[in-house]
Amino acid sequence: xxAEPPRNGEYLVAAYVVATxxxxxxxxxxxxxxxxxxxxxxxxxx
Amino acid sequence: MGPTRRTxxxxxxxxxxxxxxxxxxxxxxxxxxxxxxxxxxxxxxxYLHVPAAWNALLAFSLVGLASILYLWLHDPRLDRxxxxxxxxxxxxxxxxxxxxxxxxxxxxxTWWTWDARLTLTLFLFFLFVGYLALRAAVHDPSExxxxxxxxxxxxxxxxxxxxxxxxLFRTLHPQPIVLKPSAxxxxxxxxxxxxxxxxxxxxxxxxxxxTRYGLMLAExxxxxxxxxx
Numbered sequence: 592x593x594a595e596p597p598r599n600g601e602y603l604v605a606a607y608v609v610a611t612x613x614x615x616x617x618x619x620x621x622x623x624x625x626x627x628x629x630x631x632x633x634x635x636x637x
Numbered sequence: 638m639g640p641t642r643r644t645x646x647x648x649x650x651x652x653x654x655x656x657x658x659x660x661x662x663x664x665x666x667x668x669x670x671x672x673x674x675x676x677x678x679x680x681x682x683x684y685l686h687v688p689a690a691w692n693a694l695l696a697f698s699l700v701g702l703a704s705i706l707y708l709w710l711h712d713p714r715l716d717r718x719x720x721x722x723x724x725x726x727x728x729x730x731x732x733x734x735x736x737x738x739x740x741x742x743x744x745x746x747t748w749w750t751w752d753a754r755l756t757l758t759l760f761l762f763f764l765f766v767g768y769l770a771l772r773a774a775v776h777d778p779s780e781x782x783x784x785x786x787x788x789x790x791x792x793x794x795x796x797x798x799x800x801x802x803x804x805l806f807r808t809l810h811p812q813p814i815v816l817k818p819s820a821x822x823x824x825x826x827x828x829x830x831x832x833x834x835x836x837x838x839x840x841x842x843x844x845x846x847x848t849r850y851g852l853m854l855a856e857x858x859x860x861x862x863x864x865x866x
Contacts, residue, residue, distance in 0.1 A: 594674075596672050596673070596674055596675070596676070596677035596678070597675075597676070597677040597679075597743065598677060598678075599676075599677050599678055599679040599743040600677075600678040600679075602678075602679045602682065602739050602740065602742060602743050603678045603679055603681050603682060605739050606682040606685060606686070606735075606736040606739040606740060607663060607682075607685065609732075609735045609736065609739065610685045610689070610732045610735070610736055611659070613728060613731050613732050613735070614656065614659065614728065614732065614841065615656060617728045617845065618649075618652050618653065618656060618845075621648075621649065621652070621845065621848045621849065621852070622649055624852055625645050625646075625649060625848065625851075625852060628852055628855045628856060628859070629642060629645075629855065
């Protein structure tokens with residue numbers, strides 16, 4: 592008979608939460624920087 | 638709307654699409670990919686850890702290649718691309734270096750071990766954090782580009798060692814099961830989820846690089862305008 596897989600779902604949840612926080616956090620930071628750079632005196636691109 | 642703003646907006650949109658794709662990867666990995674019998678649910682960390690690692694190493698390799706080309710051609714676009722790629726690489730490395738120990742704890746019984754693969758990867762992360770710190774510290778654009786190109790090339794030289802470290806040294810880290818000379822040793826459903834996740838991470842990489850590139854160009858133009866005024 593095959594043994595039950597180990598119960599370690601809390602590690603899975605922790606890893607997915609941490610990865611999401613890093614990637615979403617990085618995107619939000621880029622978005623905020625873009626807003627700052629382009630607020631008011633928007634440079635004309637070349 | 639100037640091309641700078643357009644590049645940045647497209648980058649933000651592409652990376653947002655990548656984040657939505659990431660949500661899709663979570664659904665696919667958790668709901669439609671089998672649970673590995675020996676490792677249990679923790680094995681599903683694989684679908685984040687491995688694509689993040691591949692993209693981090695890809696990003697740092699491209700930093701090195703762009704840096705070589707910059708030293709040869711002196712085209713500021715190559716320097717800008719290298720810096721944008723290094724930024725994205727550091728973000729993906731952060732994912733790799735946090736999800737790795739969380740996966741290691743239930744499987745190896747320890748969060749970390751100072752073997753060649755893990756130690757070299759940590760050094761690579763620190764090296765590119767240093768690369769970004771160097772760029773922030775040097776204000777002359779041509780000096781900044783030259784100095785950081787040298788660091789970028791040195792960083793790239795670590796990448797093949799990291800890939801081969803599992804063959805060269807005794808390590809707890811498993812050997813490659815996809816990027817190896819023979820066929821991938823993964824069941825088809827797991828391979829499908831892994832490849833979809835890799836595609837999503839690559840979309841994120843492209844979006845991050847485009848956004849960062851547009852931001853740097855915009856900041857350079859603002860500085861030029863200030864100096865001229």
